[in-house]
Structure formats: C-alpha cells, structure tokens
Amino acid sequence: MFIGDVRRVQLRARSTRTWVTIAAVVLLLGALQVTASVAGFQGPLHSLISDYVATPKSATVSWVALGVALVGLTNRCRILALSVAAALDIGFAAERVLRGGALTLGNGPLLVLTGLAVMAWRLWTGAERTTALRGIAFGFLLIIATKVGDTWLRITAAVRPTVLDEYALLADHALAQVSWLMGRLVEAGGPVPSALLHWVYIELPVAAMVVAIYQLRNVRTGVWPRHFLIRTFLVLGLIGPAIYVLFPVVGPDYAFGSAGHGFAVGDYWPHALPPVDLTPVAVAFDDLTARNCMPSMHTAWALAVFIHSRGGPYWMRLAGTFWLVGTIAATLGFGYHYGVDLVAGAVLCLTVESALREPVPERIRSPRALVAFGSAFLVVLLLCCRYLAEAMAHHPLIFGPLIVVAMAVFSMAFYATFFGRAVGEPGRIVVADGSDPLASTT
Incomplete structure (x- = not known):
C-alpha cells in the first residue's frame, strides 16, 4: 500500500510538472505574439498557423520534429505516419505551386504530428501512450523553440539599435x-x-x-x-x-x-x-x-x-x-x-x-x-x-x-x-x- 501511495504521488507530481510546462509555453508564445503584433512583424503563433495551412517558414524543421516523434511509435505507425505526411506535403506543395506560390514543404509532417498527439492522448493507454507522448512532446518543443527563436531575433534588432x-x-x-x-x-x-x-x-x-x-x-x-x-x-x-x-x-x-x-x-x-x-x-x-x-x-x-x-x-x-x-x-x-x-x-x-x-x-x-x-x-x-x-x-x-x-x-x-x-x-x-x-x- 505504501509503494502504491508513493507511485500515485510521483504520477501526480509528474502530471503537475507537465501542465505547468504547457502553461508556461502557452504564456510565452502569447506574450511573444503580442509583442510581435505591436512591433509589426510575424509572431510565433502566426508563423505556426502558417506552417499548418499556408507557406511553411522551414521545409526542414517540421520533418525533423516528426522524425524525433517517431522514436516512440511502432514500426507500423511510423510507416503510416511518414506516408500520410509525404502525401499531405505533396498535396499542399502542388496546390501552392498551381496558384503561383513558393515550392516548399513542411505542412504534412506538422499536421501528422498534431494528429499523432491527439491519437496518443485519446486512444492509447499505459506505457505505449506515455512513450509516444514524450517523443511527440520533444518534436513539438523543437518546432516551438524555432518559432520563439525567430521572433526573438526580430526583437533583438528592435531593442538594440x-x-x-x-x-x-x-x-x-x-x-x-x-x-x-x-x-x-x-x-x-x-x-x-x-x-x-x-x-x-x-x-x-x-x-x-x-x-x-x-x-x-x-x-x-x-x-x-x-x-x-x-x-x-x-x-x-x-x-x-x-x-x-x-x-x-x-x-x-x-x-x-x-x-x-x-x-x-x-x-x-x-x-x-x-x-x-x-x-x-x-x-x-x-x-x-x-x-x-x-x-x-x-x-x-x-x-x-x-x-x-x-x-x-x-x-x-x-x-x-x-x-x-x-x-x-x-x-x-x-x-x-x-x-x-x-x-x-x-x-x-x-x-x-x-x-x-x-x-x-x-x-x-x-x-x-x-x-x-x-x-x-x-x-x-x-x-x-x-x-x-x-x-x-x-x-x-x-x-x-x-x-x-x-x-x-x-x-x-x-x-x-x-x-x-x-x-x-x-x-x-x-x-x-x-x-x-x-x-x-x-
């Protein structure tokens, strides 16, 4: 019984740390987006939305993030995720080129990464769910860190003339x-x-x-x-x-x-x-x-x-x-x-x-x-x-x-x-x- 109580306390502490981290990331992104909007340039949230439905800022980062996230999945899920991401990327790129936009990639892996997060959170259980979410979290953190970094670079130019x-x-x-x-x-x-x-x-x-x-x-x-x-x-x-x-x-x-x-x-x-x-x-x-x-x-x-x-x-x-x-x-x-x-x-x-x-x-x-x-x-x-x-x-x-x-x-x-x-x-x-x-x- 004592071991079970300790285990529950550890799980509760881990869950608290997770939600605190998520809240801190959301607040940081919100603060930087407000700062960017006031200064007149693209902020991290605006850039993230563009990566989902418009022209991605980087053709590499979202694929890197997906690659990192796949470490926590089964081989079957990896093949399926990569296939869907590639198909979506090709579709988005073709549509963008047909309307005269830039030939670049990056939408597909981000959409798949988000879908994997929802599936792992809602459908999977136990160690499979924990391992998958941890890998997905590291993938998202890489993307978010890039967006924060891009915004910070613009801020450095604004605050240091x-x-x-x-x-x-x-x-x-x-x-x-x-x-x-x-x-x-x-x-x-x-x-x-x-x-x-x-x-x-x-x-x-x-x-x-x-x-x-x-x-x-x-x-x-x-x-x-x-x-x-x-x-x-x-x-x-x-x-x-x-x-x-x-x-x-x-x-x-x-x-x-x-x-x-x-x-x-x-x-x-x-x-x-x-x-x-x-x-x-x-x-x-x-x-x-x-x-x-x-x-x-x-x-x-x-x-x-x-x-x-x-x-x-x-x-x-x-x-x-x-x-x-x-x-x-x-x-x-x-x-x-x-x-x-x-x-x-x-x-x-x-x-x-x-x-x-x-x-x-x-x-x-x-x-x-x-x-x-x-x-x-x-x-x-x-x-x-x-x-x-x-x-x-x-x-x-x-x-x-x-x-x-x-x-x-x-x-x-x-x-x-x-x-x-x-x-x-x-x-x-x-x-x-x-x-x-x-x-x-x-």
Missing part, C-alpha cells in the same frame, strides 16, 4: 582575424565548396535529428537515455539568445561588408581588413538584421552534435566531425561570425553539457567545477571583448594564446570528466551517458 561590431573586430585581432582568412579561402574555392558549406550550415537540424534518433532508438522498450542531444539543443536555445541583447553583433559581412545595405562601416570583408581604430564605438544599424552573432549558436549546436555523435557507430562519429568542421568553416567563411563568437559558442556548449551530463563512473572530478569554469570563462570573454578590445588588438600575442589555452584546458577537463577509459578495461572508452562508442563499429 546599435551594434558592437567594432569591439568584436578589435578583439578578433587576438585570433588573427580568422573570418577574413576563411572568407578569402571560401571565395577562392569557387561555387562547389561554397554550395556544400551552405548546405551543411542550413541543414544542421538534419544532422541533429540523425544523432537524436540513434540515441532514442530503444525508447520503445521504455528505457530513455539519461542524457540526449535534444535536451542540450533546447537548453542552448534558451540561454544563448539572451546574450544577443547583452552583446549585439551582426557579423563581418554586415558591419564591414556588402550585406550591410548602407549601414556597414565600409565594404571591406573579406578582401581587406578595415583600418585599425583603437577607439571603437557602437554603430547604428537597421531594425531588421538580427543581432545574433555573440555567441555563435550554430557553433554551439554543431559542437553538441559532435559530442553526442561520439556514442554512435563509426559513420556517425565521422558525420559529426564533418558537420562540426563544415559549420565552423561556413560561419567564418560567409562572414556570419568573428572568431570570438565561435569561442563563446563552444564555451557555452561545453558549459551546458557539463550541467546536463553525468560524469564517468569512478571519476572524482565534479561537473559543478566545469560549469563554474565555463560560466566564468564566458563572462570574462564577453567583458574583455567589450571593455578590453583595444588591449586585445594591441597585444594579440598575449590575449590570443590565453584564449586558446583556456579553451584547450576547458576541453580537456570536459573530456576527462565525461569521457574516459572504463575501469579494468584498458583501451575501452565509455561515454558518460552509458554508451560505448566502439560497440557498434563492426
């Missing part, structure tokens, strides 16, 4: 102006490497879906991994964009290149460095371009994909490495970010991962120390870029190695805490989520 790109430019002297270097390499490479990098940059959600589905492949048995990629993605999406308004930056191609549309300091990127001005100022910019450079969230998410791909087979580890390298090359080579942005994104990712992961058994290092170090590292980096940018440009041989060494130490400490050799099995590496990255390579 000036940008700090001159400070970031000076600070990046400590890292040898890698955006200008990579920009010239990409430009010299021609259209084929450029197209490949664009594809890698845009389709990062697809890479994340592949890794996430692999991690969640066994949840039908009722066993969910202690930590998986989607959790990291969602937490990064909550924390990272908040920094945008603290350190508003638009990127080299906008502030110092051709994409500035009259607001750029000059047309320098990537063929020439701007004149060094040791008295940087905040520069007025338009009210449309997102201030979304510091930190580089693409770098943070790509690094998260890389880290979580370590627990997969060889092809997945290779793909995770490819996506990380390609994303870094794209963010720098297209003038979207400065080098310091990438460092900030990497530090943010490792800090969030340290907070969410469990350390390797038998390790004495505490993840709390890593979280504290990473948080301090990020704060100090932001403060240096804002208040010591002139010193960083004057003394690159001091600040550059300091940044690189601090990043290397943080990375090695992260590896030592969450990745390590299994006790009693030399040569076997065990990841902190309990998986063996070498187990499925053959």
Whole structure:
C-alpha cells in the first residue's frame, strides 16, 4: 500500500510538472505574439498557423520534429505516419505551386504530428501512450523553440539599435582575424565548396535529428537515455539568445561588408581588413538584421552534435566531425561570425553539457567545477571583448594564446570528466551517458 501511495504521488507530481510546462509555453508564445503584433512583424503563433495551412517558414524543421516523434511509435505507425505526411506535403506543395506560390514543404509532417498527439492522448493507454507522448512532446518543443527563436531575433534588432561590431573586430585581432582568412579561402574555392558549406550550415537540424534518433532508438522498450542531444539543443536555445541583447553583433559581412545595405562601416570583408581604430564605438544599424552573432549558436549546436555523435557507430562519429568542421568553416567563411563568437559558442556548449551530463563512473572530478569554469570563462570573454578590445588588438600575442589555452584546458577537463577509459578495461572508452562508442563499429 505504501509503494502504491508513493507511485500515485510521483504520477501526480509528474502530471503537475507537465501542465505547468504547457502553461508556461502557452504564456510565452502569447506574450511573444503580442509583442510581435505591436512591433509589426510575424509572431510565433502566426508563423505556426502558417506552417499548418499556408507557406511553411522551414521545409526542414517540421520533418525533423516528426522524425524525433517517431522514436516512440511502432514500426507500423511510423510507416503510416511518414506516408500520410509525404502525401499531405505533396498535396499542399502542388496546390501552392498551381496558384503561383513558393515550392516548399513542411505542412504534412506538422499536421501528422498534431494528429499523432491527439491519437496518443485519446486512444492509447499505459506505457505505449506515455512513450509516444514524450517523443511527440520533444518534436513539438523543437518546432516551438524555432518559432520563439525567430521572433526573438526580430526583437533583438528592435531593442538594440546599435551594434558592437567594432569591439568584436578589435578583439578578433587576438585570433588573427580568422573570418577574413576563411572568407578569402571560401571565395577562392569557387561555387562547389561554397554550395556544400551552405548546405551543411542550413541543414544542421538534419544532422541533429540523425544523432537524436540513434540515441532514442530503444525508447520503445521504455528505457530513455539519461542524457540526449535534444535536451542540450533546447537548453542552448534558451540561454544563448539572451546574450544577443547583452552583446549585439551582426557579423563581418554586415558591419564591414556588402550585406550591410548602407549601414556597414565600409565594404571591406573579406578582401581587406578595415583600418585599425583603437577607439571603437557602437554603430547604428537597421531594425531588421538580427543581432545574433555573440555567441555563435550554430557553433554551439554543431559542437553538441559532435559530442553526442561520439556514442554512435563509426559513420556517425565521422558525420559529426564533418558537420562540426563544415559549420565552423561556413560561419567564418560567409562572414556570419568573428572568431570570438565561435569561442563563446563552444564555451557555452561545453558549459551546458557539463550541467546536463553525468560524469564517468569512478571519476572524482565534479561537473559543478566545469560549469563554474565555463560560466566564468564566458563572462570574462564577453567583458574583455567589450571593455578590453583595444588591449586585445594591441597585444594579440598575449590575449590570443590565453584564449586558446583556456579553451584547450576547458576541453580537456570536459573530456576527462565525461569521457574516459572504463575501469579494468584498458583501451575501452565509455561515454558518460552509458554508451560505448566502439560497440557498434563492426
């Protein structure tokens, strides 16, 4: 009887947390929609409705969300859901093209995802219902996070009329102006490497879906991994964009290149460095371009994909490495970010991962120390870029190695805490989520 009472209390607490989360999401979406309507741009609810019945904003996100949701379903339900989603998508796309609209996809998977949620809630019971709803919830959270992020980007432009790109430019002297270097390499490479990098940059959600589905492949048995990629993605999406308004930056191609549309300091990127001005100022910019450079969230998410791909087979580890390298090359080579942005994104990712992961058994290092170090590292980096940018440009041989060494130490400490050799099995590496990255390579 006592065990039954405890079980009922746990179920009641879980149900309460679920409804509180749903209420918080609804309130957030409502507040952002009101803000967007007052400011005169599309809000998250408007965008979500468009994805259902009009032109979807993204052809990828809803398919990624459906793919994640399918991990909790039977094979029969998966095949049926994918078939219906594809048929609906083709129908919506054909109708849109016939009336002169854009050729894009995305309606079908969102409609099917909603139908699955209703079916699981109303028709299924027990563990089947719980597992299915959990996967569907993660799918919806990915879509909602994207809508919130899009709205937040517009808000950053509205609330921060000036940008700090001159400070970031000076600070990046400590890292040898890698955006200008990579920009010239990409430009010299021609259209084929450029197209490949664009594809890698845009389709990062697809890479994340592949890794996430692999991690969640066994949840039908009722066993969910202690930590998986989607959790990291969602937490990064909550924390990272908040920094945008603290350190508003638009990127080299906008502030110092051709994409500035009259607001750029000059047309320098990537063929020439701007004149060094040791008295940087905040520069007025338009009210449309997102201030979304510091930190580089693409770098943070790509690094998260890389880290979580370590627990997969060889092809997945290779793909995770490819996506990380390609994303870094794209963010720098297209003038979207400065080098310091990438460092900030990497530090943010490792800090969030340290907070969410469990350390390797038998390790004495505490993840709390890593979280504290990473948080301090990020704060100090932001403060240096804002208040010591002139010193960083004057003394690159001091600040550059300091940044690189601090990043290397943080990375090695992260590896030592969450990745390590299994006790009693030399040569076997065990990841902190309990998986063996070498187990499925053959």
